[in-house]
Each structure stands twice: as C-alpha cells, then as structure tokens.
Amino acid sequence: MTRIFLDPGHGGSDPGAVGNGLQEKTLNLSIATRIRDILLSEYQGVEVRMSRTSDVFVSLSDRTQQANAWNANYFMSIHINAGGGTGFESFIHTNAGAETARIQGIVHPAIMQQLNVTNRGQKRANFAVLRTSTMPAILTENLFIDRAADADLLRSPAFLDRVARGHVNGLAQAFNLQRSGGGGGGTIYRVQVGAFSVRANADQQQARLRADGYESIIVQSGSLFLVQAGAFSVRANADALANELRGRGYDAVVISS
16 A cells, blocks of 8 residues: 655645735645545555645644654645746755655656646755655645746646646656556545536636635536545545535535445
C-alpha cells in the first residue's frame, strides 16, 4: 500500500498569497482535494491523508508530524506562487537524496504536460516542510496569484482539474500505481449533489458548495455534469456528509464505484 500525504499550504488565519480576488489557501485546498479524489477513485493500493480538509490553521511542524507519524511514503505540499512571475516550479530540499530527486524528475514534467505554462524548473530550497519530513517530499508552486493571466486560469475549475491531474499522473508514474478495475481496488463512496445538462449550472452548484465550506469536483458522465463532494472508502462517512449537506438544503445522494 502506497501512502500519499497531501499538504494544502496555509489555511485558517493564514491566507497565504493573495491577489486578483483570490486567496492561496482556498486554491491549495481545492487542488489537494482534487488530487485525493482522483487517486482514491482511479487507483488501487493507495491511501491518502491530508494535513487539512477544511479552512483551518495547521502549523508547519504539525503538517510534517502528521505525515511522519503515519509513515507516509511521500509528502506533497501544494502552493500558489506570488511575486510577479508566471508559470510552474517545484522544490525538493537542499540536501535531498537521489530518491527524492528521482521522484521530482517524474512528477514535475507530468504536471507541466498538463498545464502548458512557463516551466520555471526543478529547484531545491530549505523549506520547513521539506526539511522536517522523514520521507521523500516535494513542494509545488502552481502559477502566480498576483499575475492577472495566471489568476484567470486559477479561477477555472477545469484548469484546477488539470493541475490535479498532472500531480496524480506524476504520482502514479513514480510509485507505479495500478488503476482500479479488475484488480479490485475497493468500493469508493461519493456524495453527489447535482446532475446538470449545462456545465454552467454545475459550476454554480460547485461555487455554492465552496461558499459553504465544502470542496467538490465536477465529473462529466455522458451529457451530464455531476457535482460530487468527498470520496470515502467507508460508507458511513459518506452517509454522514450526505446528511450534513441535506441539512444545508442540498439534494445529496451517496453513490459508489
């Protein structure tokens, strides 16, 4: 079983970088949640934990302590850049070993393949979460929130889907993850909160969920756009979320795959 620990940077009282009406903490959580949901729904033999799943503050030391205590195989910290540049870059620790560099050499180009933006390169830095994690670790900086053209991309759910897909593709290649299907990766339960024939209506529902503090993804199935919140291996957890959403006025149903 491969254990992937996802770290959406910032959160709570720490918004991270801000610009063009966007906050880094919200984008980080949205991307990380997408990565988690794709991994759990499409691959077998993988477990995923996140340093946070809502808008709360988590200290830098607690982020890596969680991953270290869980004995994660890989630590992936998700961020949005700022400072007047553009494009994508990734970081491993200054003194990272060969295995960490090998994985970066797979994950970085996989993300670039999805984004089609400026490649700022594979870099090294003495960031705290890279220094204190006991497993191979990477920190990704996905565009610049203070550049208008980058911000326009970051506002797009479809672009965020591509960012997540790039991260997942890199992880799948680096850890030789096997797709679900005949291999029997287990049942995954999701909470569906709408099925729309018009994408704009699905986007509107997703925006409502985010305003209420819930991350979600939009999945196209035939001519319908399905809005889904959460991905669980335990049915009771999905039922609990569905009941919570119904209490907020959503038409929520649990589906499985």
